[in-house]
Amino acid sequence: MSADPSTDPNVLLGPTAAAACEALWPLLLxxxxxxxHRRGTPPRLTAAHDPRLGMHQHDGLWQLHGAWPxxxxxxAGPLLPLVADVPAGTSRVVGQxxxxxxxxxxxxxxxxxxxxxxxxxxxxxxxxxxxxxxxVGTGTAVADNPRLTTRRVSGPHPTRVVLxxxxxxxxxxxxxxxxxxxTLLVCDARDRARAAERVGDEQVLAVADLVDPAGxxxxxxxxxxxxxxxxxxxxxxxxGVTVSRCLAQGVLDRLHLMVTPVLIGQGKPGxxxxxxxxxAECLRPRARAYRLGGDVLWDLDxxxx
Numbered sequence: 001m002s003a004d005p006s007t008d009p010n011v012l013l014g015p016t017a018a019a020a021c022e023a024l025w026p027l028l029l030x031x032x033x034x035x036x037h038r039r040g041t042p043p044r045l046t047a048a049h050d051p052r053l054g055m056h057q058h059d060g061l062w063q064l065h066g067a068w069p070x071x072x073x074x075x076a077g078p079l080l081p082l083v084a085d086v087p088a089g090t091s092r093v094v095g096q097x098x099x100x101x102x103x104x105x106x107x108x109x110x111x112x113x114x115x116x117x118x119x120x121x122x123x124x125x126x127x128x129x130x131x132x133x134x135x136v137g138t139g140t141a142v143a144d145n146p147r148l149t150t151r152r153v154s155g156p157h158p159t160r161v162v163l164x165x166x167x168x169x170x171x172x173x174x175x176x177x178x179x180x181x182x183t184l185l186v187c188d189a190r191d192r193a194r195a196a197e198r199v200g201d202e203q204v205l206a207v208a209d210l211v212d213p214a215g216x217x218x219x220x221x222x223x224x225x226x227x228x229x230x231x232x233x234x235x236x237x238x239x240g241v242t243v244s245r246c247l248a249q250g251v252l253d254r255l256h257l258m259v260t261p262v263l264i265g266q267g268k269p270g271x272x273x274x275x276x277x278x279x280a281e282c283l284r285p286r287a288r289a290y291r292l293g294g295d296v297l298w299d300l301d302x303x304x305x
Contacts (some may be wrong), residue, residue: 017071031083032130078299091223095243095255104267119293120258129155131235137242141169157181171198219251244272255300
């Protein structure tokens with residue numbers, strides 16, 4: 001786990017650490033830009049934004065090199081996996097949940113406001129900036145009316161994807177009307193006409209065989225449809241039900257759990273998986289923890305599970 005900056009003399013505080021993070025962020029953005037253009041001609045880079053000046057690739061993964069302070073490594077650690085190349089025909093899927101110490105993402109009434117602190121929110125916006133698409137389920141879209149933009153950081157807005165197989169999200173929701181970023185309402189192909197009436201045909205991604213006979217979303221089918229749009233790195237931002245179903249179907253490469261020191265009690269739970277009988281059957285991914293202000297980010301690597 002990352003050190004407590006109040007006790008670890010190796011952690012650089014103040015302007016030096018802030019300047020290092022400010023210098024590193026454009027390199028991460030440029031590496032993500034490289035990834036997006038990898039299938040075509042690589043874009044011409046300026047020296048100020050060339051990742052090779054402070055980062056290098058090893059086995060397809062970016063790593064820092066040079067005399068970066070601890071604060072820069074703390075910033076880069078959970079973000080570098082997102083800017084690596086994505087093999088052709090595959091997707092990289094990162095789940096994100098902010099939750100309480102007792103595993104709740106909202107109160108029983110659905111209130112999740114101010115759950116995580118400002119540093120955790122900035123991390124979330126950085127995730128958005130590095131991904132091609134940010135996806136939320138119906139519950140989150142209805143309850144929070146999120147903007148899903150990168151307003152807390154520099155960097156491009158991702159394509160906003162609302163998974164709404166029962167067409168319950170209002171057509172006047174901000175993501176469909178504010179014009180700040182491209183937005184797609186994802187539904188089954190059978191519901192294309194109704195979805196187009198609600199949000200306009202240009203904002204509809206109607207996918208054949210999106211839902212199985214039990215009514216559950218088939219995530220590999222959905223991810224393939226997003227890849228056809230050039231959206232290969234996908235942030236699944238919530239809510240708990242949507243992230244849990246991704247995890248259960250084995251499509252998550254990483255899961256970022258941002259845990260805040262509050263106890264909610266009975267509320268809306270975060271990760272929900274089918275029950276197991278023995279601890280040996282439990283999912284135990286490789287994990288690293290990072291301090292984000294008063295919150296702790298758990299970066300879980302699920303690629304081998």
